[in-house]
Amino acid sequence: MIVGSRGSKLALWQAHLVCDGLLMDHNAVRVIHTAGDKDTLSALHSFGTVGVFTKALDDALLNGEIDLAVHSLKDYPTQPPENLVIIAYLRRDDPRDVFIPGSQEDGNVLTGSPRRALQWKQRYPEATISELRGNMDTRLKKCIDSAGGILSKAGLERIDLLPKDAEVLDWMVSAPGQGCIAVVMRKDHPQHQIIRKKLNHGQTETCVSIERSSMRAIEAGCSVPLGIEVKRDDLTYSVRGIRFVEGQEKAFQFQSLMDGKKDDKKVVKAIVQALAPSGKRKNAKLLYGREPSCFVNDFLESNGVDVDFVRTLSAEGIVSDSPINVDGKSLIITSQHALGPAMDQMIGSPKEILCLDGPTKSILEREYTQLPFSYYADSESIAKALDPIESYIFFAGEHRMPFIEQYASQNTIDLTVITAYQTVLREPVVDPSINYDGVVALSPRSIKSLLKNNAHLLKKNPNIPMYCLGSETAMAGWKHGFRTIYFPNDGPKIQSLLDILISTI
Numbered sequence: 176m177i178v179g180s181r182g183s184k185l186a187l188w189q190a191h192l193v194c195d196g197l198l199m200d201h202n203a204v205r206v207i208h209t210a211g212d213k214d215t216l217s218a219l220h221s222f223g224t225v226g227v228f229t230k231a232l233d234d235a236l237l238n239g240e241i242d243l244a245v246h247s248l249k250d251y252p253t254q255p256p257e258n259l260v261i262i263a264y265l266r267r268d269d270p271r272d273v274f275i276p277g278s279q280e281d282g283n284v285l286t287g288s289p290r291r292a293l294q295w296k297q298r299y300p301e302a303t304i305s306e307l308r309g310n311m312d313t314r315l316k317k318c319i320d321s322a323g324g325i326l327s328k329a330g331l332e333r334i335d336l337l338p339k340d341a342e343v344l345d346w347m348v349s350a351p352g353q354g355c356i357a358v359v360m361r362k363d364h365p366q367h368q369i370i371r372k373k374l375n376h377g378q379t380e381t382c383v384s385i386e387r388s389s390m391r392a393i394e395a396g397c398s399v400p401l402g403i404e405v406k407r408d409d410l411t412y413s414v415r416g417i418r419f420v421e422g423q424e425k426a427f428q429f430q431s432l433m434d435g436k437k438d439d440k441k442v443v444k445a446i447v448q449a450l451a452p453s454g455k456r457k458n459a460k461l462l463y464g465r466e467p468s469c470f471v472n473d474f475l476e477s478n479g480v481d482v483d484f485v486r487t488l489s490a491e492g493i494v495s496d497s498p499i500n501v502d503g504k505s506l507i508i509t510s511q512h513a514l515g516p517a518m519d520q521m522i523g524s525p526k527e528i529l530c531l532d533g534p535t536k537s538i539l540e541r542e543y544t545q546l547p548f549s550y551y552a553d554s555e556s557i558a559k560a561l562d563p564i565e566s567y568i569f570f571a572g573e574h575r576m577p578f579i580e581q582y583a584s585q586n587t588i589d590l591t592v593i594t595a596y597q598t599v600l601r602e603p604v605v606d607p608s609i610n611y612d613g614v615v616a617l618s619p620r621s622i623k624s625l626l627k628n629n630a631h632l633l634k635k636n637p638n639i640p641m642y643c644l645g646s647e648t649a650m651a652g653w654k655h656g657f658r659t660i661y662f663p664n665d666g667p668k669i670q671s672l673l674d675i676l677i678s679t680i
Contacts, residue, residue, distance in 0.1 A: 176366065179232050179241035182206040183310040188333050189356050190245045192265070196374050205241055207232050233259060236361055243370065244359045247330075248352035248383060253391035255359065262367045263358040263374035264383055268329035270354030270404060274342040275315065277323040285317055285324030289400040293419045294347050295325065297426065297665075311336060329354040346552070348402030348417045348428070348664065351386035355379055382407055385439055389446040393418065403446060410435045411653070412442055415664055418450040427451070428665055429675045432649050434638075434658040445679065449661070452678035459680045462605065462632070463615040464625045471673065478677040485603040487616070487624035490572075492516040492596045499568065499593065501525045507569040507579060507590075509554055511535045516595035517570040518543070526565075529557050532666035533644065552666040553645050558582035565589070573597040574620055576647045600624040607631045613680045615642045615672070619651035626655055633657070642676050644669075 176199065180190035190204045209231040232244040233256050248264065255261060272291060274284075284299075285307035286292050292304040305321075307314050311330055315338075318324030325344070331337040358374060360367045382405040389403050400419035405412060412435055417428040429449045433442055459480045463471065464487040475482045490512040502523030508514055511534040528548035530536055536550045551557045558579045561567060566589040569579060573594050583590035602624050614632065616622040622641075626632065632639060633656045641657040643649055644667035649660045661679055663671035 176203060176242040177240070178204045179207050179235050179244040180204050181209055181228065181232070184334050185311045185330050186245070186247075189247070192356065193243075193245050193358060193374065196265075197370065205235075207235050207241070207244075233359070236359065242360065242364060242366070246357045246359060248355040248357040248387075249350045251352070251357055251359070253351075253387045258362050259359055260362050260367070261357050262360045262371045264376055264380040265356040265358075265374060266376040267355045267379040267383065268332065270349040271328050272325050272344045272347045272349060273328045273331065273337070274344055275318040275324050275326055275338060276340050276342070277319050277321045279320070279322040281322050283322045285314075285321055287314075288325070288350070289419075290350055290402050290417075291325045291347065293400045293426070294402070294417065298346070327353065348415050349404050351390045351401070351403045352383045355383050378407065381439065385412075385442050385446070388439075388443045389416075389450070392443060392447045393451045401450070403450075405442070405446075407435055412437065414442070414446060416446055416450050417664060425674070427674075427678065428663070428671070429679075430646070430649075430662050430664045432653055432658075432660040437658075445659070449675060449679050459612045460610065461613050461615065461676070461680065462611045462625075464621045465615070465617060471669070474673055475677070480677060480680060483605075483609070483611075485605060485625070486601050487603060487621040488598045488601060488618070490596050490598050492519075493573075493594055494519050495593070498522045501568060504566045504568055505529060507557060507567055507571075508535055509557065509575070509579075510572055510596070511538055512598075513570040513572060513595040514538055517593075525568075529560065529567075531557070533668055553647065554578045555646075561586070561588050561590075563588050567591070568593060570595040576619075600627065602627040603629075605629045605632070607635075610635065611639065613640045613642060613676065614657075615676070616648065616652060617644055619648055622648070622651055622655050640679065642672055644672055 178190050178194060180186045191201050194201050194203055209228045228250045229246060235241045236244055236259055283303045283305055284295055285305050287307040295302060307317060307324055311334060314326060315336055328343060358370065385405045386403045390401060393401065402417045404415045412433040414431040414433060417426050419426045427450045461480050461482045463482050463484050465484060466486050467484040472482055492515055494516050499521050500523050501521045503526055505527045506517065506525045508517055508528060508530045514535055528546055530539060530548055530550050532550045532552055539546065539548050551560065554576050555578045561583060563586055569590055569592045571592055571594060580592065598620050616625055638659055640659040640661060641652045643652060643662045645662055649662050652660050661675050663675065665671055
């Protein structure tokens, strides 16, 4: 049997991996040059077609020159040519992107991917982006010789080129199929079932097939700025997605937890609806666990969603009789409810305030402009930003997630915790005759309060979607029985949550 491959070092490594899985000699590999290999200067999107790196290999398969072709799945079109089929998906490697620091300081970041470029610009608006082409060795050298660039972690690791100072971009949503090697054969090849049995990894096939089916439904090729990641265990689908639309300032983006037993087609449908909504739904009914908000109500009503607000929690500030000296120390404030008590009892000037993006950040910007602060997407991100040589004071609620305290303890970081407020469950009663299309809960305690007297919400509709602001509350919702949960991918922002809601409810 003859194995077709592109001629780069990375492509040959992948082809040799397939040979090893089939107990074949590496001499079975035949190099096929593609259009993308012959033109290494033009931007990929300028080719104006899909299959830049794959068509020549497809032709060789159809002509009988080779028996199977090995591809990086993210480069392969979602619709193979007639008479060809992806017969095997190898176990997926780490699909994340990495930033390669460079030697220059001009802020010019290199990447050949519109998806990577637009996500980078979204996070760092002042950055400039330049095109990056060539094989992996060439691209890596260009990144190091510039201000830096973005590459695939899996690709670098496969050929032992990942620099020690590479920064893994956990926040960046990867391309559909990224990190997976695919094997393509003719449908009528007599060996294809044997090849599949030896090479295919079922869990990987499930996840990347959902990603690529969603991409096909959205009609996006590999050069279109779209990111979709699907992970699955026995109980849960964990999904992230982002889609940029030309001429629109905001991207469609979301994260979600879904029932692991859900039909794949329903997962695809949910992804497509979130990233390419068909239009507002009329007469949707939403239960929102918070005190009434004119802004939220007006926005939802203007998009065809009728909302019932129920107050699930009340917060009571706790102010110590003894002032707290914060001179030279950094403060951690993860809730707007802790902000007032913290300001009332501190003396001196903090070095910095570490807070969550969202209401706390907005209040600091509006009312405490003299205080330096930085903001983060979630408590885990704050924990990872703590410096072992600094001292911190954490103004927190009586009930809180453990990430920050656990991380400080494990890394011997000086952390003083001040209980600044406590929350009281209001435990509202909701009319059981109303059929809701979705539920919003903004904290784990809010979920507990909401369901205390309203178990009928999940009994009447076990698949009712829950909407929240972050992964911590999403996991709490899962533990309480919600099996479709949506939350923002760009941090705990109310507007992002509302955008997801009107796309998916």
